[in-house]
Amino acid sequence: MSKEGYNIPPKNIPADLLDEFTMSGAAEVLDKYLDNADPAIQEEFNEKFTSTQLHEYQAKCSKAEPHYYDATDLFLWNAFINYPIVDKHVLLMGSANPWYEAVLLNWGAKKVTVCEYSDRPDIHPLVTYIKPDQLEEDAYDVCVSISSFEHDGLGRYGDPINPNGDMEAMDSVRKALKDDGVFFLAVPIGKDKLVWNAHRIYGLTRLEKLLEGWAVNVIVGMEGDEDFERDNGVDATFQPVIVLSKFEASE
Numbered sequence: 713m714s715k716e717g718y719n720i721p722p723k724n725i726p727a728d729l730l731d732e733f734t735m736s737g738a739a740e741v742l743d744k745y746l747d748n749a750d751p752a753i754q755e756e757f758n759e760k761f762t763s764t765q766l767h768e769y770q771a772k773c774s775k776a777e778p779h780y781y782d783a784t785d786l787f788l789w790n791a792f793i794n795y796p797i798v799d800k801h802v803l804l805m806g807s808a809n810p811w812y813e814a815v816l817l818n819w820g821a822k823k824v825t826v827c828e829y830s831d832r833p834d835i836h837p838l839v840t841y842i843k844p845d846q847l848e849e850d851a852y853d854v855c856v857s858i859s860s861f862e863h864d865g866l867g868r869y870g871d872p873i874n875p876n877g878d879m880e881a882m883d884s885v886r887k888a889l890k891d892d893g894v895f896f897l898a899v900p901i902g903k904d905k906l907v908w909n910a911h912r913i914y915g916l917t918r919l920e921k922l923l924e925g926w927a928v929n930v931i932v933g934m935e936g937d938e939d940f941e942r943d944n945g946v947d948a949t950f951q952p953v954i955v956l957s958k959f960e961a962s963e
Contacts (some may be wrong), residue, residue: 731876748868758830788896791930797854813826817838818876852890855894878899893958894955927956930937943963
């Protein structure tokens with residue numbers, strides 16, 4: 713359904729895709745409908761993309777103050793200690809405000825390329841915004857995706873409806889990263905759920921599919937398999953940071 717020049721995300725899971733979306737019923741379905749593709753909402757997002765806002769966020773980072781994803785920010789910064797991004801070209805997947813652009817600049821990235829479905833204004837000479845079809849292959853030293861891929865394929869941000877949108881996003885990162893690149897990934901962890909159309913929550917079943925073919929270096933912030941028994945309702949607040957490589961170290 714279209715309105716005012718954009719596709720309104722469906723309020724219900726398309727019946728012919730229900731089995732794929734739920735992994736044959738492995739994921740519980742809950743309701744939380746959001747339409748962040750609405751041009752009015754996108755305009756509100758873009759109001760946050762200013763040089764002033766970026767500098768304010770950088771000041772906050774310099775004082776080690778986390779932002780929206782409090783614990784996840786701390787997990788990410790901890791991961792950067794052992795996997796530094798200094799002088800690296802970093803690909804950031806998704807951005808609803810320039811917080812992580814500020815984080816990456818503060819941790820020494822030499823350049824930040826942000827891949828986003830929606831248009832974003834230029835706010836810093838070291839930050840470039842591109843669309844998914846503009847991703848270059850074997851071009852980036854590091855990729856960071858914080859609370860982004862769980863939305864892919866649900867239409868919430870104007871993306872195409874696709875039961876495997878998150879898996880395809882992982883494939884796009886694999887192609888974009890250099891062979892020795894490092895990928896910092898955060899998605900909601902708990903019992904397998906599809907909260908339509910807000911996000912996915914990754915239990916053992918979906919997370920295993922998401923990470924297939926990647927080498928897991930470390931997971932920062934996760935206690936153990938008991939974290940997959942967390943029942944967060946419709947919320948997606950627990951997001952440890954998974955540090956991935958394209959190949960095992962011995963390869």
